[in-house]
Amino acid sequence: MKVIIVGSGIAGLTAALHAHESGHDVTIVTKGDLGDGCTGFAQGGVAGAYGPGDSPSSHAADTQIAGAGLSDPDAVSVLVADGAERIAELIARGVGFDRDDDGSLRLGREAAHSHARIAHAGGDATGAAISAALVECARRARIPVLTGAFLVDLVKRDGVVRGIRIRRDGVLSTLQADAVILATGGAGQLYAHTTNPGGTTGDGIAAALRAGAAVADLEFVQFHPTVLASGPAFLISEAVRGEGAVLVDDRGRRFVFDSHPDGELAPRDVVSRAIARRAAAQAAPVRLDATMLGARTLALRFPTIDRVTRERGFDWAKSPLPVTPAAHYLMGGVVTDLDGRTTVPGLFAVGEVARTGVHGANRLASNSLLEGAVFGARAAAALTMPWPLPEQEHTPSEMSLDANLVDAEPGFTRSGLQRLMWDEVGLLRTGEGLTRALGVLQGWAGAPTTPTTVTEHEDANLLLLAQATAAAALKRTVSVGAHHRVDTDATGAPSSSPTPSSILETV
Numbered sequence: 326m327k328v329i330i331v332g333s334g335i336a337g338l339t340a341a342l343h344a345h346e347s348g349h350d351v352t353i354v355t356k357g358d359l360g361d362g363c364t365g366f367a368q369g370g371v372a373g374a375y376g377p378g379d380s381p382s383s384h385a386a387d388t389q390i391a392g393a394g395l396s397d398p399d400a401v402s403v404l405v406a407d408g409a410e411r412i413a414e415l416i417a418r419g420v421g422f423d424r425d426d427d428g429s430l431r432l433g434r435e436a437a438h439s440h441a442r443i444a445h446a447g448g449d450a451t452g453a454a455i456s457a458a459l460v461e462c463a464r465r466a467r468i469p470v471l472t473g474a475f476l477v478d479l480v481k482r483d484g485v486v487r488g489i490r491i492r493r494d495g496v497l498s499t500l501q502a503d504a505v506i507l508a509t510g511g512a513g514q515l516y517a518h519t520t521n522p523g524g525t526t527g528d529g530i531a532a533a534l535r536a537g538a539a540v541a542d543l544e545f546v547q548f549h550p551t552v553l554a555s556g557p558a559f560l561i562s563e564a565v566r567g568e569g570a571v572l573v574d575d576r577g578r579r580f581v582f583d584s585h586p587d588g589e590l591a592p593r594d595v596v597s598r599a600i601a602r603r604a605a606a607q608a609a610p611v612r613l614d615a616t617m618l619g620a621r622t623l624a625l626r627f628p629t630i631d632r633v634t635r636e637r638g639f640d641w642a643k644s645p646l647p648v649t650p651a652a653h654y655l656m657g658g659v660v661t662d663l664d665g666r667t668t669v670p671g672l673f674a675v676g677e678v679a680r681t682g683v684h685g686a687n688r689l690a691s692n693s694l695l696e697g698a699v700f701g702a703r704a705a706a707a708l709t710m711p712w713p714l715p716e717q718e719h720t721p722s723e724m725s726l727d728a729n730l731v732d733a734e735p736g737f738t739r740s741g742l743q744r745l746m747w748d749e750v751g752l753l754r755t756g757e758g759l760t761r762a763l764g765v766l767q768g769w770a771g772a773p774t775t776p777t778t779v780t781e782h783e784d785a786n787l788l789l790l791a792q793a794t795a796a797a798a799l800k801r802t803v804s805v806g807a808h809h810r811v812d813t814d815a816t817g818a819p820s821s822s823p824t825p826s827s828i829l830e831t832v
């Protein structure tokens with residue numbers, strides 16, 4: 326079977342290796358170099374019930390709680406059940422996970438996990454280690470790769486996806502295939518502050534939307550609580566708080582306990598909102614105090630963070646770091662079944678581009694690398710299986726928005742879109758702000774309608790996704806997980822609150 330895999334992060338490379346090893350004719354298409362995307366940036370690690378006293382059912386329970394009850398129990402069961410096999414596979418493919426003296430995996434603890442269950446490599450360089458090992462395996466297997474090839478759109482024949490349209494070196498061309506696996510990652514570039522690299526522009530979700538695939542849960546955007554609030558966004562891993570670092574306000578007080586009994590180890594959305602509110606109240610960033618861990622531990626356990634913060638002029642062994650939340654992970658995406666099949670025959674989606682149902686309204690820390698490995702392998706195994714009838718449980722996000730909401734707005738720019746999304750479709754949302762954002766997004770003059778460059782394709786994709794995200798957020802009036810409406814109560818009825826922009830002005 327001829328299979329095109331779009332994307333070369335953990336999900337795409339896992340799918341590619343499995344499909345190739347099953348005898349399929351595989352081509353990897355990727356936007357930049359082989360192995361680019363978010364995967365290489367992952368710091369914390371890969372969650373799994375590997376340690377004594379832990380169990381897949383405990384991991385599943387934590388995943389469900391983090392997902393605010395909206396995770397699909399079947400998808401979660403698959404994730405935790407297949408996890409051990411996928412970690413063994415990563416080890417076999419050459420990932421050198423950190424180990425204790427007795428040879429067992431050295432496990433870290435992260436927020437909202439009831440056990441230490443995060444396998445990591447090179448301290449805080451897990452993603453880089455995974456990416457390097459999988460890229461090397463793909464090269465050794467001589468899987469054909471088209472680098473610098475931008476997925477423009479999916480090609481359908483008789484309702485079935487039969488290939489892709491790409492732009493490479495400025496030229497448009499079509500690649501035929503029997504099946505396409507989308508592994509294009511998330512859409513962090515929708516926001517002014519994000520941990521995601523520049524190419525994370527939601528191209529795969531946008532292409533799937535245009536091809537008529539069901540997309541869901543775009544309103545569930547996870548904001549990472551702790552990004553260095555100085556210079557370009559740089560993530561300070563949750564594992565730092567897992568090791569004992571604490572968040573303090575300008576008086577040195579641990580303020581997160583005001584919001585949740587687990588304090589700094591509460592779910593990410595709770596910690597992010599607590600930070601945003603505190604920072605607004607004191608008109609300055611809050612600080613992450615890791616000084617109690619000592620210079621030696623910080624350098625050994627978190628070598629990357631240690632190096633980068635020192636390069637930026639901070640000594641985190643001596644004084645707390647200024648931190649801010651930033652868009653980090655998209656729980657929603659292209660709707661799939663348990664084998665990565667979308668609602669359009671011939672099209673699979675795996676990794677962050679997919680909405681498998683694992684994460685519900687909020688992702689449990691370090692479950693996404695695992696999800697990419699688990700569902701990448703499952704999609705490859707399902708390539709030759711018959712396509713089941715779609716369940717139509719999820720409908721595509723509403724794209725037919727009211728064109729008369731506003732008069733034409735001033736010209737589109739990417740940074741303008743990112744600022745608008747941050748202000749109105751960010752951590753704290755109101756119906757008024759979301760309606761305003763939708764109006765601006767719809768009326769934006771100068772947005773690329775017939776893109777002729779990669780940047781224009783990305784801009785068009787960001788605009789499409791921004792509209793879908795704002796529409797989905799407006800529709801969900803009740804706060805749940807990462808989606809927080811400050812203008813409604815627990816039933817979705819109106820309540821009086823400050824606007825998000827005024828709360829977040831200083832963040």
Ligand SMILES: Cc1cc2nc3c(=O)[nH]c(=O)nc-3n(C[C@H](O)[C@H](O)[C@H](O)COP(=O)(O)OP(=O)(O)OC[C@H]3O[C@@H](n4cnc5c(N)ncnc54)[C@H](O)[C@@H]3O)c2cc1C
Nearest residue numbers: 332333334336356362363364369370476510676677691694
């Ligand atoms: C700073 C940071 C730290 C993180 N830490 C962790 C962690 O510790 N644990 C954890 O589980 N998760 C972590 N995550 C999340 C995790 O890294 C991602 O969810 C995961 O790597 C996504 O993998 P993926 O294969 O789906 O996509 P990605 O790794 O993002 O890869 C996407 C691929 O698609 C390609 N692509 C995109 N668009 C196109 C296009 N138009 N045409 C062709 N190719 C395209 C890209 O070039 C890339 O190769 C972190 C994320 C970040 C940003």
